[in-house]
Structures are given as C-alpha cells and as structure tokens.
Amino acid sequence: YQSVRLTLNAFLKNIGFDNVDLAENAIDGLKMLRQAEQHNAPYSLVISDWEMPEMTGLELLKSVRSDSSLADMPFYLLTSYDDPDFLREATRAGVTGYMNKPISQTSIKEVLSDYL
DSSP states (O other), X not given: OHHHHHHHHHHHHHHTOOOOOOOSSHHHHHHHHHHHHHTTOOOSXXXXXXXXXXXXXXXXXXXXHHSTTTTTSOEEEEEOOOOHHXXXXXXXXXXXXXXXXXXXXXXHHHHTXXXX
C-alpha cells in the first residue's frame, strides 16, 4: 500500500499538485478530512485506493458522503476492479470518478485536469 501512496504522491506533485497529504489507511484519512474541515482548511479532493487496511475505499466514500460537511467533496477511487457490480455500487455511493490500476502520471493528469 505504501508503494501506491508514494507513487501517487510523486505523480500528483509532478503534474502540479503542491499540497498533497497521505494517510496510511482510510480511518486516518477520514480523521484528516474532518480535522481540515473543522479548521476551515478543507481538502480539494480525495483519491482513495479501493483496497486498504482497516476500511475499504468504498466504505470511506460512504462515510464522506454521509458527513454533511464533506458530502460534496470530489472523491476518486483507485481500483483494479473491472467488475460492473463493484463500479455500480461505487457510483450509487457517489464516487466522482475512477482511476484504474496500474496508475500512470498521464492518466491521473487526464482525470484530474479540472483541478489543476
């Protein structure tokens, strides 16, 4: 999991994202999102792996969407799943978009171009 986080971090910085925070798991990520919101310094978007320890990316997505202060935050899932049922479930939960693994800097830039 750490290698995916570090690769994603490098790609994001290379395409122009200056302020990137990494969480070791979804529970820590949710805490970071809520703390940032409470300090009036909300994150611009979330990129979460689908498969993580403690809580899946889908569970994190559902937690974010059920929190009124975070509900509108753009949320992207990294996934190697191509099962339509998985993707439909994430769509129903309110995912903004997907990034397929293996990730590349070019594909990330295409997906996130509106935020640059």
